[in-house]
Amino acid sequence: MRSADPEGKGRQLGGHPFSRVVLVGFMGSGKSTVGPLLARELGWDFTDLDSAIEEEAGCSIPTLFRSRGEEAFREIEDRVAQRVLLECEVVMASGGGWPCRPTRIKNLTDDTLSIWLRVSPERAIERAGRQGVQRPLLNVADPLGRAKELLAAREPYYQSARWWVDTEAYSVDEVVRHVIDRLRSDPERPLRA
Ligand code: S3P
Numbered sequence: 001m002r003s004a005d006p007e008g009k010g011r012q013l014g015g016h017p018f019s020r021v022v023l024v025g026f027m028g029s030g031k032s033t034v035g036p037l038l039a040r041e042l043g044w045d046f047t048d049l050d051s052a053i054e055e056e057a058g059c060s061i062p063t064l065f066r067s068r069g070e071e072a073f074r075e076i077e078d079r080v081a082q083r084v085l086l087e088c089e090v091v092m093a094s095g096g097g098w099p100c101r102p103t104r105i106k107n108l109t110d111d112t113l114s115i116w117l118r119v120s121p122e123r124a125i126e127r128a129g130r131q132g133v134q135r136p137l138l139n140v141a142d143p144l145g146r147a148k149e150l151l152a153a154r155e156p157y158y159q160s161a162r163w164w165v166d167t168e169a170y171s172v173d174e175v176v177r178h179v180i181d182r183l184r185s186d187p188e189r190p191l192r193a
């Protein structure tokens with residue numbers, strides 16, 4: 001088994017085999033809302049990848065996209081994520097585009113639990129609008145059309161996450177509860193909630 005946690009530190013916590021959790025999913029899927037609550041339940045740290053990128057770049061994500069372009073953003077995103085993924089006892093909320101490279105989720109170490117938070121394009125747009133966080137990729141004349149296109153292209157990547165939870169069927173607290181219950185009861189079995 002490949003492990004970023006050779007001492008098995010995470011394994012001593014609560015009897016599950018994971019040292020970190022990575023939340024993946026489309027914009028507006030609730031990664032940044034679920035993440036801190038899940039981290040609190042686990043007694044772990046929480047890192048929001050977008051915030052860590054902003055800290056590293058010294059500017060907001062919309063400014064980064066505008067001034068240096070998406071490719072520069074993706075390079076910083078990859079570098080910062082690699083750093084976070086070396087940590088133990090951490091929940092990382094990734095950005096919606098981070099898992100969408102051929103081997104990104106597949107290359108995660110075995111002690112990293114990836115969870116896809118599922119959302120429809122309609123709900124994603126509604127939530128993204130309510131949050132007031134600017135998403136450069138949705139800043140177009142037809143955001144719903146764009147979200148549908150992006151999600152269709154990205155779903156195959158999100159599907160390679162180990163666990164899936166539908167965030168439209170459950171409240172934020174229920175999403176967290178599903179994950180915690182499965183970690184306690186049967187962490188090796190794929191969760192499809
Ligand atoms: C992006 C999602 C955003 C942010 C950036 C690009 C994407 O994060 O990383 O605007 O490519 O889907 P959230 O998923 O947290 O909104």
